[in-house]
Amino acid sequence: MQPSGTPSAFKTVGGLSLALGLMTTVQGLATLMMLAVATLAPVVATALDVGPEVVGFQISLIYISAAFVSALAGTLVSRFGGCTISQVAMVLGALGCIVIASGSLLLMAFGSVLIGISYGLTNPAASQILNRLTPSHRRGLVFSIKQTGVPLGGVLAGLALPGIAILFGWQGALYAVSGVGFLMAAFLLPLRSNWDRNRDRGVRVSANLLSGPVLVWRSTLLRALALMGFCFSAIQLSLMSFLVTLLVKDALWSIVAAGVAASVVQGFGAAARIFWGALADKLGKGIQILVMIGLITIVSSLAILTLSPEWPKSLVMIVMTVFGAAAIGWNGVFIAEVVKAAPHGNEGAATGGALTFTFAGVVLGPALYASVHNFFPSYASTFSALAIFPVLGVIVLVFTLRKSASN
Structure with missing residues (x-):
């Protein structure tokens, strides 16, 4: 029987409001990481002496990576838990931003793959956490609120990153994004033992890709x-x-x-x-x-x-x-x-x-x-x-x- 938002279910995982707020934030930050280079494209293109349209290939690479990892994300969530996978997503996205800040086109491609993996992990992880907390008659609203993290992450990218780039350069803007990602992963750490206690340690990742x-x-x-x-x-x-x-x-x-x-x-x-x-x-x-x-x-x-x-x-x-x-x-x-x-x-x-x-x-x-x-x-x-x-x-x-x- 699926959990329907009973009081015991809320106590078990730690509260719907907290989970919804954090998962929305994770979604927003993952989107911010994904759009960072696109938002700074004119500056990055000038620094690397390439055309701004090259960012289109970077976005495609991110989404292709996200598509591949989504195929196995559910298995990873079952094995390690939604909170742990959310942390992994934040760390990988943060590392991706650091790698991209190197300025090497080859390393930027690798960093984009890391960000794509991060982006592909966020929704399955959030679904596992939120579904255990959400009453069936509020499921549409809860998941819709969580999904506002995507456009809001885009708004944040547009408002914050150009200003940071003016002050500290485009690489400084990427370092700032990575720092926020690492902080978010650390913030989730105290919740992991409670939110992930129902993970199935017997799931074989390699057999269920x-x-x-x-x-x-x-x-x-x-x-x-x-x-x-x-x-x-x-x-x-x-x-x-x-x-x-x-x-x-x-x-x-x-x-x-x-x-x-x-x-x-x-x-x-x-x-x-x-x-x-x-x-x-x-x-x-x-x-x-x-x-x-x-x-x-x-x-x-x-x-x-x-x-x-x-x-x-x-x-x-x-x-x-x-x-x-x-x-x-x-x-x-x-x-x-x-x-x-x-x-x-x-x-x-x-x-x-x-x-x-x-x-x-x-x-x-x-x-x-x-x-x-x-x-x-x-x-x-x-x-x-x-x-x-x-x-x-x-x-x-x-x-x-x-x-x-x-x-």
């Missing part, structure tokens, strides 16, 4: 959610990657105005994660909420087909914030539904397995957008092609719902 993806693929509902995650993440990262360029090139906004707009859209995406999670809990229909989010994403991606400099800025912001609320806001409900559908004791494995597909979508989406852009008259109209991703995601979910209803 693909347990997460295999577990997901064998379950009809988990497989549908994973495929949906692949589709939704592809258009999410495309929006986040090309929003500023879209506004500058298609709407003729200044780079400053476009940057502010992107921050607003990110902020609405973070708030929407909480809204969608609360709504899913209130209605008790997480899958249906994901279908609704997918439909809004489809409509939004098609609504900007004719975006031009003649559009009022207020209209542009309304459309883009709605787009962001859907395309960025789905993750918490998604993870909550994965945890709900997972066999008892395998929440971390199911989360890691599902995120393997999600990270694959993250890698594919922006690359595909860049590849097909030349076939379309504008950046905005290119989203008409990528609308196929949320369309397929919605179809998969609707088909699964109908199949479940007929059984």
Whole structure:
């Protein structure tokens, strides 16, 4: 029987509020580490005498590493415990930042792999900890709040790192990020014996490297959610990657105005994660909420087909914030539904397995957008092609719902 948030469950692990706050912080810091070089790209590129676009390869390397480690993250969580794996994630990310600060392109690639491993470990570890504490009727809200760490980490990167780089150089900014990562790992140390006491020391890591993806693929509902995650993440990262360029090139906004707009859209995406999670809990229909989010994403991606400099800025912001609320806001409900559908004791494995597909979508989406852009008259109209991703995601979910209803 899954824990449903009884008082004894809260006492056993140490409190939902504490766990939620710390896991959200871990998620935010992992995102900060991932985006550090991208945020400082102009400065780093000048120092290394390379083009700023090279950062795209660095981000892809991070997500590819995250995708691979997600496949085995659930097994690692079962063996060592969610708190320990969260500590490992923080240490690896901190070490990755230090290695990148070396300034060697080869070592920077290795440091990016370390950050990718760190990023891929965070969600499965948090899922194991939070699932044991969260009442079933609050699961969507709790996991959605935890997922706000992703956009908030991006906001923190944009606000803090440029200023630190001005004072101490881009390498000093990376050292500062690594220091925070080490501090977070140390802060979790006193909680490890309590939070990880249910770990299974008999799990053989080497024999279960693909347990997460295999577990997901064998379950009809988990497989549908994973495929949906692949589709939704592809258009999410495309929006986040090309929003500023879209506004500058298609709407003729200044780079400053476009940057502010992107921050607003990110902020609405973070708030929407909480809204969608609360709504899913209130209605008790997480899958249906994901279908609704997918439909809004489809409509939004098609609504900007004719975006031009003649559009009022207020209209542009309304459309883009709605787009962001859907395309960025789905993750918490998604993870909550994965945890709900997972066999008892395998929440971390199911989360890691599902995120393997999600990270694959993250890698594919922006690359595909860049590849097909030349076939379309504008950046905005290119989203008409990528609308196929949320369309397929919605179809998969609707088909699964109908199949479940007929059984």
